[in-house]
Amino acid sequence: MKVAGLFAGIGGLELGLARAGHHSVHLCEIWEPARAVLQKQFPGVPLSPDISKLEDLPEDTEILAAGFPCQDLSQAGRTHGIEGSRSGLVSNVFRLIDKRRVPVVVLENVSFMLQLNRGQAMTRLVEAFEERGYRWAYRVVNSLAFLQQRRERVFLVATLNDIDPRDVLFADNAEWPEQTTSLETHAHGFYWTEGTRGLGWAPNGIPTLKNGSTVGISSPPAILLPNGNIIKPDIRDAERLQGFEPGWTAAAESVDRSSFRWSLVGNAVTVPVAEWLGKRLAEPGKCDRERERPLADNTRWPKAAAGSDLGRLAVEIGSAPLYRERADLHEFLNFPGTPLSSRATRGFLKRAESSSLRFAPGFLDRVRAHLDTMEPLSIAAQ
Incomplete structure (x- = not known):
């Protein structure tokens, strides 16, 4: 499918989707060091600087991917919530899909958003998708399932086509292996x-x-x-x-100090997680419906949930889709x-x-x- 990547950063989400066979047709990123990386790593892909001034998406867009800013939702950030000046920019996603009904939307953000202000951010997102007729599901995924970094992030998939987002996010579930370490043998x-x-x-x-x-x-x-x-x-x-x-962000040094590369990497979506997601978007599996339970109103958002014809559902599933x-x-x-x-x-x-x-x-x-x-x-x- 053809991807429009918003808040693209250094392209972690887009690179993972590309490794799964999808193709970026447009990118949008405002921070100059990140833009330098995108221009280097995604040559020939149109790159817009400011999402608030982006009037429309390409006609052939099939996936809108957006790892929208986390500063107002992060436990280590300002915790202003979804109405904050940075995280609130996600409203542009809905402005754009109101103009062009993109079949698949993928959002990514910090897992703390499920707790901050009693999960107000997720409530706003879910309600916005439901108002527009999208089916939705989300899951907390830990990058540690794919490589040596402990990193929990929420991935939300919303669809208008025949893809059930539950069969994308919940088809895979792995057990965490037992691991014994010591200071003498492991880092x-x-x-x-x-x-x-x-x-x-x-x-x-x-x-x-x-x-x-x-x-x-x-x-x-x-x-x-x-x-x-x-x-x-x-x-x-x-x-x-x-x-x-290695060296993916080196182009950023052409426009700003080298230390900003740490910010670029820290803000990025983990590539193999996005690749797994992209493969499931291309070939959905089958969600085990026995994992689903009705989600009562005014209940805290769980680690995984979905919307269905039966209402909102909590899904009992771990944070490791697979274990590499x-x-x-x-x-x-x-x-x-x-x-x-x-x-x-x-x-x-x-x-x-x-x-x-x-x-x-x-x-x-x-x-x-x-x-x-x-x-x-x-x-x-x-």
Whole structure:
């Protein structure tokens, strides 16, 4: 099918759909570093700069794909809700499908939207689709099912054609395999900027890649390697941990500072998740209707739900459509990371030691040992 990608970012959703056989016919993205990436990676595809000024979609559009801004819906963001100045831009999706009845709409956003303001954002989206005669379904999917990054995102599919969105999103369901890790044998990701209320701890993986700050301060996680070293991963490995080829965002450096690449990667849709979704759009499976339960009014939105002739339904299904085998994280990394500095290590350790958080046995000892290694290097550099 032919895809119009709105809020396209660096094209994670569109690239995944392309790997499933679909084809982008139009892209829209306002941020200049992201636009530089799209121009490099999607040559020849028309690129509009401002969705509020986009008057119509191409006549042959069959899928409207939109990973709309999450800043007002994210737990780490402004939490202004669906009416916020950024996340509220999703209203342009409905303005455009009112002009052109696109058969399939795919939306993506943070899972916290199901909790914020009692799920007001999802309520608004669902009501808007129902008013327009679309069938809809959504599911929280964890990128950890596909690669070594823990990242939960909501994927919503709405359709006017003969595709039942339930047979797209709910046809696949995998069990999470048991995984035993230790500090001696596996890498463990965490956020060194935390340490008082949370850690983002990820055994044999990394916590969710973030978009950094609006002034270009990068926000990479830290990785404790089995040898005791603590590093920040190279941006090229961060791209790979989102399913892109290394260097995918390099074109952004032609228009802005290199640190913005972390924001671009952190904002992106995980490519293999979008590819799975694209394959199911091309060839729907069969949803197990035994998983469906009536969803009462004024009930909190569950992890998966759908609209049907019987009303709104909660769907009992996990966040792993499938599970891809992968190398252990420390073997996956292809590029030398940057050692976590003594200043960053000292600050994290101070917060962690004064908190009431529980840590894996031996973790703080390894952080202290890393600090002991980095301190003389820092003094020598000064």
